[in-house]
Amino acid sequence: MTNNNMYFIANWKMYGNLSSITTLKSIKIFSKTRKLKKTKIIYCPPYTLLRPFVDTLKSSTIKVGAQNCHHQTDFGSFTGSINAKMIKSLGCSYVILGHSENRREGENDKIINLKIKSAIKENLKVIFCVGETLKEKRKNKTKIVLKKQILNGLKNISKFNNIIIAYEPVWSIGSGKIPASKDLDNIVIFVKSLLRKRSRLKNIKILYGGSVNTKNIKELSKIRSINGFLIGGASQKTKNFIDIIKKTIN
Ligand code: 13P
Secondary structure (H helix, E strand, O other): OOOOOOEEEEEOOOOOOHHHHHHHHHHHHHOOOHHHOOOEEEEEOOHHHHHHHHHHHOOOOOEEEEOOOEOOOOOOOOOOOOEHHHHHHOOOOEEEEOOHHHHOOOOOHHHHHHHHHHHHHOOOEEEEEEOOOHHHHHOOOHHHHHHHHHHHHOOOOOOOOOEEEEEOOOOOOOOOOOOOHHHHHHHHHHHHHHHHHHHOOOOOOEEEEOOOOOOOHHHHOOOOOOOEEEEOHHHOOHHHHHHHHHHHHO
């Protein structure tokens, strides 16, 4: 059995500038291999690089997404913000929402729910991030936290075909630590069954994110319940990102 229908999403966070575009050359070539026909590769650079990324990648199957958006779909007086319509108009197809680094800055479930609705309205695919903190994990509250984040984030939403969930334990992001395979499998299965009950949708995709790298990917890719990876630091070096994809699909 191969893993070739997986998602590989590069979240560049607040890194990169125009010269980073040159690093896309090798992944553009790599993405054309036959083995990757069903594989979804998505780049989420900072807002400033969305258009150059869209332009550079347009002759490939690699898609581009934003890392956040404002919850209001219409234009408005929101200094420093951009909305889903603007992101869509740049040629992007995805947006990451609910990332813990934005929750940490005050984004709550209610705002995230509005953002998801506005993104869906603009036909963007949503990468909806959820995850527990170390404190919550230690108190055995992981499933309670995930259930709350998911049910609140998806409140009054009935169309799920444009939503992908990314399970990103906060304690794992940037720490080099990943959950034990058995625990991770158990959590992904829990989230899938929660969503099945909530939406009767059988094939919602669940990704894992948090310290994914070229060393631990072999172990992570053995967990069959996972449909792909949301990768921060290791995605900024194209060679490593390609290596992670290769090691997963082979
Ligand atoms: P790292 O892969 O750097 O731990 O970041 C994960 C993440 O936050 C992706 O959204």
